[in-house]
Amino acid sequence: xxxIVVEYSANLEADVAPRRLIDALHAAALDTGVFPLGGLRTRxxxxxxxxxxxxxxxNAFVAVVARIGKGRSxxxxxxxxxxxxxxxxxxxxxxxxxxxxxxxVEVQEIEGPSLKTNNLHARLTAKEKTT
Numbered sequence: 001x002x003x004i005v006v007e008y009s010a011n012l013e014a015d016v017a018p019r020r021l022i023d024a025l026h027a028a029a030l031d032t033g034v035f036p037l038g039g040l041r042t043r044x045x046x047x048x049x050x051x052x053x054x055x056x057x058x059n060a061f062v063a064v065v066a067r068i069g070k071g072r073s074x075x076x077x078x079x080x081x082x083x084x085x086x087x088x089x090x091x092x093x094x095x096x097x098x099x100x101x102x103x104x105v106e107v108q109e110i111e112g113p114s115l116k117t118n119n120l121h122a123r124l125t126a127k128e129k130t131t
Contacts, residue, residue, distance in 0.1 A: 001039035001116065001125035002068040004029060004084070010048045012060040015095035018044050024069065032080050034072065038121035052102060059100035064088060066107045077107045
């Protein structure tokens with residue numbers, strides 16, 4: 001698994017389509033080869049209340065947090081972060097050129113117990129067999 005959570009300032013929607021951003025980040029995580037498709041979850045949270053830097057209303061932000069299971073090397077975590085940042089930068093390039101924009105990517109290992117149940121791996125395998 002990772003769970004990729006994207007927070008973004010509401011004013012960014014004029015320049016960046018949230019659906020495209022989520023799809024790009026999901027694809028970038030999958031393309032790393034680190035995570036199985038059935039374990040990947042990507043979602044966005046629009047923030048309507050925020051202040052960025054000096055409070056200029058044109059300033060915007062996107063913060064991406066990828067929460068992953070323990071056991072991956074520092075190099076692997078860095079590669080995932082770099083892949084996500086590259087996708088984030090590509091999707092926000094137009095906005096970055098025209099406004100104040102803060103972009104962050106953080107990869108966190110999940111501490112402590114993490115319980116999960118899903119049937120997605122089996123369903124994806126079954127789909128592959130029918131196509």
